[in-house]
Amino acid sequence: MIFKILIRNAFRHKLRTVLTVCGMAIAILAFGLLHTVIDAWYIGVEASSATRLVTRNSISLIFRLPLSYRDTIRRIEGVKIVSYGNWFGGRYIDEKDFFANFAVEPKSYLNLYPEYMIPDDQRIAFLKNRKGCLVGKKLAERFGWSLGDIITLTGTIFPGNWEFVLCSIYKGSEKNTDETLFFFHWDYLNESLKKKSPLSSDQVGFYMIGIENPYMAAEISDAIDKTFKNSLAETLTETEKAFQMGFVTMSEAIIKAIQLVSLVVIFIILVVVANTMGMSVRERIGEFAVFKTLGFRAWHITLLIIGESMVITVFGGITGTLLTFPAAKGFSVAVGKFFPVFNITAETIWLNLAVTLVVGLVAGILPAYRAVTVKIAEGFRRMG
Amino acid sequence: MHTEKPIVAINNVSKSYQRGSQIIRVLEDISLNIESGEFLALMGPSGSGKSTLLNLIAGLDHVDHGSIEIGGVEITILSESDLSRWRIVNVGFIFQFYNLIPVLTAFENVELPLLLTGLTKRERRDHVATALRMVNMEERSRHYPNQLSGGQQQRVAIARAVVTDPAIIVADEPTGDLDRTAAENALELMSRLNRDLGKTVIMVTHDPWAGKWAHSIEHLDKGVLSHDI
Ligand SMILES: Nc1ncnc2c1ncn2[C@@H]1O[C@H](COP(=O)(O)OP(=O)(O)O)[C@@H](O)[C@H]1O
Ligand SMILES: [Mg+2]
Secondary structure, eight states, X not given: OHHHHHHHHHTSSHHHHHHHHHHHHHHHHHHHHHHHHHHHHHHHHHHTTOSEEEEEESSOTTSOEETTHHHHHHTSXXXXXXXXXXXXXXXXXXXXXXXXXXXXXXXXXXXXXXXXEOOHHHHHXXXXXXXXXXXXXXXXXXXXXXXXXXXXXXXXXXXXXEEEEEEEEEEESSTTOOOOOEEEEHHHHHHHHHHHOGGGTTEESEEEEEEXXXXXXXXXXXXXXXXTTTSSXXXXXXXXXXXXXXXXXXXXXXXXXXXXXXXXXXXXXXXXXXXXXXXXXXXXXXXHHHXXXXXXXXXXXXXXXXXXXXXXXXXHHHHHHHHHHHHHHHHHHHHTTTOSOOOOOHHHHHHHHHHHHHHHHHHHHHHXXXXXXXXXXXXXXXXX | OTTSOOSEEEEEXXXXXXXXXXXXXXXXXXXXEEOTTOEEEEEOSTTSSHHHHHHHHTTSSOOSEEEEEETTEEGGGOOHHHHHHHHHHHEEEEOTTOOOOTTSOHHHHHHGGGGGSSOOHHHHHHHHHHHHHHTTOGGGTTOXXXXXXXXXXXXXXXXXXXXXXXXXXXXXXXXXXXXXXXXXXXXXXHHHHHHHSOOEEEEEXXXXXXXXXXXXXXXXXXXXXXXXX
16 A cells, blocks of 8 residues: 555655656766766777777797788688787897897788888888888987998898898877887898798788777687687787877776766756755655554655665666666767777676665655655644 | 543543644643543634644544553653554544545545554455445545545545544544535534444534534644533
8 A cells, every 4th residue: 555655655746756857868878878977988888998909919929920820811701901029039249238129021011010110212112122221219219220231230040141221210199108119021031931931931921900899809800819719820910008008097097987977967866866856855844744553664765765765766767677678779870980899788787776775766756855844733734 | 421430531631732832732731531432522713723632532643641541551752652552453544535546446535544454355355344334435436636626535435444443533623624515514523423323523623513513522722721511
């Protein structure tokens, strides 16, 4: 009977109740969407750690991959650029003069690294000269190199002395671009190998892959590794970590802001529902006096009021949650580029439910307290 | 009849209200015995404290001084929750504005006080049907209060007051909002409760015409009682 009464009470002022239910529905819709944005964001961050993937031999870095993989990888959907290279491991003068040096396919590699800023003439010179090399500004400064210098490295993995002509020096366009690297033509290495040890030619240490959409990184990585599953050289594809770091820290602040907005939305709807309940209870103070006169107790009254508040929030909460699905779809169509994965998670639905119940409970507490504490005689006087 | 112990014994009761810094002394040293089976009218001008006294008798408010004993129980020392339980069993209420719950049908309104008893659904239904038949409202049992006239609502309210079979019925201006015919009807019903069922009826009214239905009349003026025939 109490249940019957509170349901009927909830719909006594139809317009007021409908408006409050709508408000609740919109609030829950906003809350659910914002939470879904946060989810999508995290999925994005995880996936978007790089627009560049690194594919290497799944056993270990020292094992190589066939050059023939290049064309296979290129055909995988979402792959834009495929470059490749080897860790050369050449030594300059002495052990203490260590720096990282790579043999890479120069054209595609530079396409992958637009943050390496090179004057056009130097770029052309480097691409043209098969013995040419490209070094970072810091590295050049360290050894006092200037353009045109001949630099000789002693191979540790690939024996012999290797001569290079310094054709270009790059500057990093980003603060965190590494300016201490040394690159030369992979073909130069490979052709030498073909003569000296044909078995180790046409083998690359890693593929560096540029992808169109950073959010697809995980999928593309999987696709690549699946392609070479059960082949002689299985692959392991990962995103580039350095990229990820900057991205996550930036997004943290935005996520905090979104979370704050969701809390504000919930707070506003709490005030709205509490106000509706406050009005209803004020109007019915005499009715509650009747209940008390007939022997109903404080907890009966509390149940009636909080129950009514819950009816309103649950109606709104369910409506809002149901609306979240089409809204998320529309949202995803509009901003799909940024959030290719835009799914409402079970967690979001549970959270909606929890918020719905908490708002219903809290909004009812103060009006219930008022109704319970008013003396019976006082309640009748206010009514008459 | 007068050898019996009175069902209501009011001894030296005072009650005052505070409004801001002002203290309103409503009842001053009131003493009154009401015999079992009595039909008493409590009369007096508006603001004389009739409702206040009735509320004290019905256990809806607390005295400042003095004691009220009803059916051998001193209700002035009961806790709020004991008083609540005591009311369910001992007192039926009739109000000026009927005070039916608008979202409940006539039937449900009469059933309401029974929800707090241990009766089964079936027993409750029988009790409600009996009470509604007594006030001649069984045909309107599915109607909501706003579908009933004032007189009909008051009859439902009377059914609600007797459905728990209390010894005492209190009524605060039960005819105040009714036309003559409806008022007569309600007063007739209350007389029957008193005559046929032996209920002690205490009725507040400022209308001398309504007072004629009572066996005896107490006048309350400026917080002091005086007895009429
Ligand atoms: N809860 C209250 N707070 C303050 N004053 C009250 C309260 N209840 C009654 N009064 C005052 O006590 C006096 C008697 O009121 P009441 O018993 O309702 O009179 P009656 O029913 O005879 O018209 C009035 O002056 C009224 O204003
Ligand atoms: Mg009064």
